[in-house]
Amino acid sequence: xxxxxxxxxxxxxxxxxxxxxxxxxxxxxxxxxxxxxxxxxxxxxxxxxxxxxxxxxxxxxxxxxxxxxxxxxxxxxxxxxxxxxxxxxxxxxxxxxxxxxxxxxxxxxxxxxxxxxxxxxxxxxxxxxxxxxxxxxxxxxxxxxxxxxxxxxxxxxxxxxxxxxxxxxxxxxxxxxxxxxxxxxxxxxxxxxxxx
Numbered sequence: 001x002x003x004x005x006x007x008x009x010x011x012x013x014x015x016x017x018x019x020x021x022x023x024x025x026x027x028x029x030x031x032x033x034x035x036x037x038x039x040x041x042x043x044x045x046x047x048x049x050x051x052x053x054x055x056x057x058x059x060x061x062x063x064x065x066x067x068x069x070x071x072x073x074x075x076x077x078x079x080x081x082x083x084x085x086x087x088x089x090x091x092x093x094x095x096x097x098x099x100x101x102x103x104x105x106x107x108x109x110x111x112x113x114x115x116x117x118x119x120x121x122x123x124x125x126x127x128x129x130x131x132x133x134x135x136x137x138x139x140x141x142x143x144x145x146x147x148x149x150x151x152x153x154x155x156x157x158x159x160x161x162x163x164x165x166x167x168x169x170x171x172x173x174x175x176x177x178x179x180x181x182x183x184x185x186x187x188x189x190x191x192x193x194x195x196x
Contacts, residue, residue, distance in 0.1 A: 001082055002195050005128070005137040007144070008088040008113075011161045012075075013101065014068050015057065022056050057090070058097045062104035068163060070184035072105060078188060079109040081195070086113040087131050087140065129154040139194060141187055145172050152178060159190055 009015035078084060090098055092115050102113060114131055129150035132140055139157040142148060148158045152175040160180045162170040174180070181187040 002138040002191065003083045003085065003136055004078065004191065005085050005087040005114075005132050005135065005140040005142075006110075007128075007140070007142040007147070007161070008086050008090065008098070008102075010068075010143045010163070010167065011141055012067055012071055012086070012106075013065065014163075015053075018060060018065060019053060019056050022059075054090075054093055057094055060097070060101075062097075062101045065101060067105050068184065074184045074188045075106050075109050078191065082191070084110045085135055085137065086110050087128055087135075087137070087142075088113065089116050089128075089144075091116055129156065132156045139191065141181070143167055143170055145170060145174065148174060148178055157194060159187055161187065 006012060075084065086102065088098070095113075095115060098115075099113060102110065112135075114135065116126075116131075126134070127150050128140065128142065128147040131137075132151055133154055133156070137156060139159060140147065140151045141159045141161055142151075143161045143163075145160070148160050151158050158175065158178045160170055160174055160178050161167075162180055162182055165182050170180075179190045181190060
């Protein structure tokens with residue numbers, strides 16, 4: 001049995017796709033430098049961006065904000081064999097809608113949803129590698145390279161999730177031991193290989 005940490009946004013939930021769709025449908029006049037990275041943003045731009053993202057996430061109805069393909073079938077199977085945790089960059093500002101979404105699509109499948117706390121925008125009190133160590137996570141499934149590298153440095157197994165090879169932000173140098181999955185069937189197979 002493994003303890004598996006799973007990221008929420010763009011790993012379980014199609015968050016970027018939903019934000020883009022919401023922006024188009026509501027004709028919000030929000031200008032993004034790009035959804036792929038916020039590294040070029042000023043602190044003020046990051047705060048504005050994350051406030052917009054949080055508002056968008058919080059406005060989504062759980063029944064119309066559907067999980068990424070195959071997760072609804074695979075997560076219960078994994079939960080029968082392993083202990084699953086959601087490790088999210090979301091903060092407690094999003095706790096109520098996040099728990100409602102998880103309970104709607106994955107009832108009683110996760111041991112805990114671990115929310116993040118920030119010193120300021122993108123500066124965590126504890127990063128994902130520290131959270132994984134705290135919860136004794138054996139493997140992290142995530143779409144963010146910084147989280148993959150952080151866990152790798154702490155000797156935690158990692159699976160980089162690049163859904164259908166569509167996530168431009170997952171491109172770049174990765175640790176040699178990191179596996180890359182393009183869908184949840186591959187994630188499941190990789191986890192089963194680790195649990196031998």
